[in-house]
Amino acid sequence: MRRDQLLGLLYLNLATLFWGSTFVLVKDSLQALGPGQINFVRFAIATLVFVPFLFRRDPGLWRAGLELGAVLFVAYLTQTVGLQYTTASRSAFITTLYVVALPLLLGVLGHRLGWPIWLAAGLAVGGVGLLSYDGSPPNLGDAWTLGTALSYAFYIWRLEHFAQRFPALPLTGIQMLMVTLLSLVWMLGEGPTWNPSNFPFLSLLYLGLVASALCIWLQALGQRLVPAPQAAVIFTLEPVYAAAFAYVLLGERLGWQGMLGAGLIIAATLISQLRSTKPHPEQVTPEM
Template identity: 40%
Template sequence: MALLLVTLVWGATFPVLKIATAQLSGVEVSALRFMLAAVCMAPFALRLPRHTWRDGGLLGALVLVSYVAQAFGLEYISSNRSAFLTSLNVLMVPLLGMAFGARPTLVMLLAAALACAGIGLMSWDGGANLLADAATVFGALAYALYVIVLSQRAARHQPRQLAAAQIVWMAGLACVWMLLDAWGTDKLQTLPSRLNAEILWGLAYLGVVATAGMLFLQAWAQRAVAADKAALIYAMEPVFAALFAWMWLAEALTLRAALGGAMVVCAVVLSEWRPAPAEVAVQS
């Protein structure tokens, strides 16, 4: 339920990002939201153990690589195509888990395939670009690795400390990325003039709720949830995103998209299914 709430909040970021990116670039939105999140988590980052900084740095770098690769791909392909390619991380998690010694069940693999097919129905619209497609798939791979590593290492740390370490690393790396992106331009000088009240409230939601709050909740919940099941729950994100886009942005949901959303929901339910234990006859 905690991870489902995380996914719900992530889905609600869709209209917020839509408004913010009308004035800010993707890297500016990322850097600003992570800086706000880092301020919120600063009290928990003051005396972190060295191993928490190490694991937090690895996890934060994986998440940031995923964001960077996805943002690059979005410069050349549609958001629908990007969403479909990004959703491949749902299938990558159980497959990559085999390399780490896990043995995914047939039911879990079927559920992952059903989730990907459902997101495909919701998102597919053509418009390929080899380089952008490859970058987006690489971003999906980075996030799949993040989910696996988080499930392996979350139990070693206090959730708030691990979330704080990740966010501080992400904020620092994102700021460096923003500075490099603005090199030789006037982007930093014009940044204050491009911020209005609506965007500032959106950034506050993205930084405080969707980043700081949800990374903490994610780190806590994945102490007890396997990586492959967590990835399937995260597959609900485009379903929630479509719902909020319909509610707030009046974007229509086609019959094909609704069918895809239903398939994702069925995949999540299927991932929770366990065969009943066989009854053992006892002879008297």
Template identity: 40%
Template sequence: MTTVIWGTSFPILKDTLGTIPPSMLVAIRFGIAAIALSPWLRNINRRLLRDGALLGGILFLESTCGLLGLETISANRSAFIVSLNVILVPLLGFLIGQQLRRQILIAAGLAVCGISVMSWEGGGLGVGELLTLASAIGVATYVLLLEAIAPRHSSLALTAVQAWVMFLIGILWMLPSVPLQDFAVGDRLPALLYLGLVVTIAPIWIQATGQRWVPATEAALLYTMEPVFAAIFSFWFLSENLGIRGAIGAGLILTATVISQYRRGSATPTQEIALNEATTVAEERFREKVGSNR
């Protein structure tokens, strides 16, 4: 579900940028999400505020880089570059002591080839591609941090703090750059509501909930289909085509993301630990029930 929602966001953001400045779009989008999530801020504490501010700040930078990149490159090209976060998660994990599997290096090589082919079709690696690559790095960093932070807090409370942090930073960015007389959304209100209520809230909440049990590298696997959905929706909404070289590059990137997450065996260590913990709890409850019936 998250990948489908994200897939729709690329063409909608691209289309909305035609009439609304990036800073204004960011402020309104995250403002809608923040207001909707306000009821879950009642039990806020210092630790939740600190963790939410960290995640919200990273998510704001990631979203802003991706949005600025969309001003100069197509929505489908942006989606395939952002999907590199699937490979970047284990690469960044290696820097903090996690094991780096051999297929990650193979996948990284394929991904570099894919970006090169896509950029070649567009006349070289431009500012838009570099900003979008920075967005992918931001996504990978966010996923890794969320793996450690999500189990500490309520998913909705953590999502609410992140939304407010992104909204406040967005306001600080928008006010100096957009005159008040230009503050008008016109017929873009439905798109802004969708971006704020669905594209922003749903994925952040789903990630915060899911990564209580799913490690970052496995969560990243679920995001591999995002650029495929983005390409479909971009063709549907914007009539965008990747072109021959673009399609080859996209295929290499998609192949790289799948290879990077391939694992032999039926269960990961995390799954085995979770199974053992569940078995232990079940045994304890069974003993308590037997003892109470004696």
């Protein structure tokens, strides 16, 4: 394995570990702030890091960054809203469905799908069903989080193309700026719910600097060096990390049915990366 590919794997693994911790922090921050407020503050902090890289006069770069930022806003918003109603562990495993949704999306766009994709889709649906019925009935948060999985699948598809064309730092900075602006609009619609006495300063600082600025930059760097199928497999570790953090910090536990559902989702994400006799949809770079 080449040195640059090993470096890319390191970038993606670090990002996945940090992302696994965010479910607990966002869940805790929702006790004091609304979803729009959390996302506005965390991405405003992240944007400040990239201010020196926002002075590029490249229309193509700005179009790419604004497009990716809009999709990223939807992904983070749906996940944050979902965490108001569902547990951090369930949110993490349902979010992982983007690994299955990505090749299915490419199939809708005209790529041929092999048997691993259909098997993975069936397992994933079964896994989400078991996970959603574990100890409590399905809730609104599960539905919102499915929106996260679909949005993030679209984001990875588009990022794979743009990351090859534009430098990672300004591309990431423009995305952060776009998410901040859209989160501001959403926050204004939520109305005032600030609770200064219980403001999660440290959590939001971590979410902004580490989980947003650093991780999205690491992802952009990693996907320049690692093919999408390998990157998707690495990302399947995120719910494992999230469940561990939720167990230690929030005391959340999955029952046997939830564990079985989580296992099916992990199996589905791994099977979706198998090669078949047909071309694997993620191994084809879409024409733009």
